[in-house]
Amino acid sequence: MSSLQELQGRKGRPITDQDAREISRVEELSYDLKIYETMTREVKTVQPNSTMQNVLEILRTGRISGAPVTEGTRLVGIVSIEDLVRALEQNNVNAPISDYMSRNVVSIAEYEPVVRAIETFSKYRVGRLPVVDENGSLTGIITKGDITRGILTALQKDYKEEELRRYRASHLFEDITSERTSLILRYTIRAGDYATGGQASSHIKRALLRLGAPPQLARQCGIAIYEAEMNLVIHTTHGGVIRVQIEPHRILMQTTDDGPGIANVQLAQQAGWSTAPQEARDMGFGAGMGLVNMRHCVDKLEIESAAGKGTKLLMEILLRPEEQFKNDPPKPEPNSGG
Amino acid sequence: MTVEDLLKFLPATVLTQHASLRREIKGACAADLMSDVLASARPNAVLLTGLCNIQVVRTAQMADIRAILFVRGKQPAPETIALAEEENIPLLSTPLGMYELCGRLCQAKLPSLEDSLPQQP
Numbered sequence: 539m540s541s542l543q544e545l546q547g548r549k550g551r552p553i554t555d556q557d558a559r560e561i562s563r564v565e566e567l568s569y570d571l572k573i574y575e576t577m578t579r580e581v582k583t584v585q586p587n588s589t590m591q592n593v594l595e596i597l598r599t600g601r602i603s604g605a606p607v608t609e610g611t612r613l614v615g616i617v618s619i620e621d622l623v624r625a626l627e628q629n630n631v632n633a634p635i636s637d638y639m640s641r642n643v644v645s646i647a648e649y650e651p652v653v654r655a656i657e658t659f660s661k662y663r664v665g666r667l668p669v670v671d672e673n674g675s676l677t678g679i680i681t682k683g684d685i686t687r688g689i690l691t692a693l694q695k696d697y698k699e700e701e702l703r704r705y706r707a708s709h710l711f712e713d714i715t716s717e718r719t720s721l722i723l724r725y726t727i728r729a730g731d732y733a734t735g736g737q738a739s740s741h742i743k744r745a746l747l748r749l750g751a752p753p754q755l756a757r758q759c760g761i762a763i764y765e766a767e768m769n770l771v772i773h774t775t776h777g778g779v780i781r782v783q784i785e786p787h788r789i790l791m792q793t794t795d796d797g798p799g800i801a802n803v804q805l806a807q808q809a810g811w812s813t814a815p816q817e818a819r820d821m822g823f824g825a826g827m828g829l830v831n832m833r834h835c836v837d838k839l840e841i842e843s844a845a846g847k848g849t850k851l852l853m854e855i856l857l858r859p860e861e862q863f864k865n866d867p868p869k870p871e872p873n874s875g876g
Numbered sequence: 877m878t879v880e881d882l883l884k885f886l887p888a889t890v891l892t893q894h895a896s897l898r899r900e901i902k903g904a905c906a907a908d909l910m911s912d913v914l915a916s917a918r919p920n921a922v923l924l925t926g927l928c929n930i931q932v933v934r935t936a937q938m939a940d941i942r943a944i945l946f947v948r949g950k951q952p953a954p955e956t957i958a959l960a961e962e963e964n965i966p967l968l969s970t971p972l973g974m975y976e977l978c979g980r981l982c983q984a985k986l987p988s989l990e991d992s993l994p995q996q997p
Contacts, residue, residue, distance in 0.1 A: 572880070574890070575897060691894050733955065736934030740963075743938060753919070753940065760938040761914045768931075822927045822935070827911035834915065 567689050573655060574648040576688025577669050577678035583608045584617060586636035590625040593617050593635060606668040607639050611675035613668050615639035645670045648677050652685050708750035711786055711865040719865055721749075723782040727770040727793075732821055735771035738780050739764035742791075749784065755861050759789055762835040762853055765828040766793045769851075772818040774798075778848075786865040791836075791853045800843040807833075807841075877901050877986060879943045879966050882922070885984060886977070888945065888970040891957055895966040899942045903989035904981050906974060910935045917941060921989035924977055928952040933959045933967075941965065947974045 582600050584593060586607050596605055597619060604618035617639040625631050625638050645668045646655055655667055659682060669678040711719055723745060725738035743760035747753065763780065770778040770793055778795030800806045807829045814824025833839050836853040843849035857863075879897040882888065890897065905917040906924040910931060913923060919940035925932060928950040936944055944960070946952065946969045952960075960967045970977060 570898060572897070575894070579893070688894075692896070733930060736931060736938075740934060740937055757919065757938070757940055764934065764938045765911070765914065821929050821931045822908060822910035822913075822925075823931070825909050825911050827909075827915060831911055831915045 564689055564693070567692050568653040568656060568685075569651045571652045571685075571688055571692060572648070573646055573650050573652060573669055573680055574678065576652060576684050577648070577680040578684055579678045581606060581668075581676065581679045583676065584635055585609065586614060586639065587634050589632050590617075590622060590635060590638060591631045593622050593625075594631065597622065604666060606643070606676055606679065607635055608676055613643060613645055613670055613674060613676045615641045616643045616668060643668060646680065647672070652680075652688065655680050655685060656682075704748045704750070707745075707748035710749060711863040713866070715866045715868055717868060718785070720783050720785040723780075723784070725780040727767055727774075727777045727780060729771065729774045729777040731771055731777075732817070735768055736764055739767045742780075742782055746784070746789075749863060751863075752861055755855070755857070758835045759791065759855060762832045762855075763791050765832050766791070766851055766853070768818075768823055769793070769828055770795055772814050772823060774849075784863070786863040787857050789855045789857070791855075793851045794848060796848040797846065799845045799847045799849055800841070801845040803841050803843055877984075879922070879968070882943075882945070882968070886945075886970055886980065887972065888968045891952065891967040891969055892960050892965075894961050895964050897966055899964075899966070901942050901986070903987035904978075905941075905988065905990045906978055907990075913939055913941070916991040918989040918991060922986075924974065924981075926950065926974060928956065930956045930959055932956070933963060933965060936960075936965050937963050943968065945970060945977070947972060947977055 582596050583606050606613055607615035607617055617635055621638040644662050648669050648671055666679055666681045668676055669680055671677050739760055742763055743756050746756040746759055774795040775797045778793055781792045783790040805811055809830045810826040812824050812826035818824040837856050838854040840852040878900055901922045902920040904924055905921045907913045908926050913935050917939045920942050922943045922945055923936055923941045924945050926947050928946050933956055943966045949969055949971045
């Protein structure tokens with residue numbers, strides 16, 4: 539969103555250094571982005587032997603202004619709204635498309651950068667280009683709208699939002715003066731919800747990256763909490779809660795649930811031991827490696843559980859000096875006695 | 877090597893529309909067990925797998941996997957593709973089987989990014 543707003547807000551004022559950087563990034567992207575990355579893949583095509591009436595219906599229902607003509611997958615022509623108007627003027631809508639289509643089709647190869655498409659649009663004064671692979675088979679169609687969308691998406695994805703968020707969050711600990719600052723993240727996990735299971739872990743990993751954690755640390759925490767989150771999804775009766783406490787020098791990750799509990803905690807920690815149902819196994823989980831993996835990622839792991847009661851899992855990662863979040867401890871009061 | 881480069885020598889189709897194909901891949905890992913991926917994949921790998929549910933994308937995100945290549949022409953559900961777009965992880969599908977695919981990638985000198993277990997004494 540922010541890139542779009544900024545592009546619009548640029549109108550009518552002098553170009554700043556920031557603008558200049560943005561523009562050059564757009565230019566760069568027009569070389570970097572390939573046609574196949576931004577083209578539309580679902581193309582409405584017509585056959586040369588069907589009628590112009592057919593073209594009329596396709597243009598109307600698809601709300602488009604032209605369609606490629608193909609024989610099999612091979613591109614043989616293009617038929618546009620102008621061709622249709624000619625057929626209507628001559629009262630000849632039942633004529634085959636091959637009578638009205640243009641055969642000299644300008645097309646573009648899918649591996650070309652989008653800048654080639656921009657050049658071709660202005661050179662031939664066309665608004666859309668059929669896209670072909672190296673065998674001349676039609677694989678998509680590209681318009682100026684597709685290119686604008688592709689560039690904006692790339693700009694947005696690559697940079698802006700994430701950079702900005704990261705910048706804001708990474709100063710959180712530094713900006714707050716306290717003897718002991720900690721940030722607590724809390725998520726409720728539903729039992730048996732395989733579709734959204736893992737989402738909380740994904741948010742946790744992203745939060746750590748935004749706070750300025752090194753990628754290796756975020757990955758370690760992400761893997762450990764993801765295994766724990768999937769355990770809540772797979773094994774609990776009513777789901778559970780994830781609580782992550784981030785402090786400048788350590789990360790505490792905790793899951794709690796209210797049952798069914800683990801009968802033999804020691805056995806559960808053995809590699810390969812599992813009580814997971816088939817559904818979990820079908821998803822690639824339940825091989826009895828979860829707790830083993832978690833232990834591998836953290837400095838301390840504790841499980842408190844009993845059959846019929848709930849389970850509490852606690853994981854702690856102590857941060858090495860270079861991994862620690864920068865914080866601002868209170869300055870000691872100057873000594874009044876001198 | 878980039879995802880794009882894989883497409884030059886592998887029969888594969890791209891299933892995502894916007895996830896970047898220009899991301900650098902440092903090597904590959906192959907597994908159908910998500911815990912194996914979480915335990916053994918090193919960052920920046922392409923994941924070769926026969927599983928195609930939404931948890932494969934979550935796993936990839938946690939393990940810093942750069943791209944996912946499904947074997948035997950598997951087609952994931954739309955929600956899986958949507959999540960991959962969101963996380964900018966390109967999804968590809970190849971008609972090849974796992975053994976053939978690994979063989980071809982080895983021949984193309986793509987390194988393994990799987991941690992093996994330490995040798996038993």
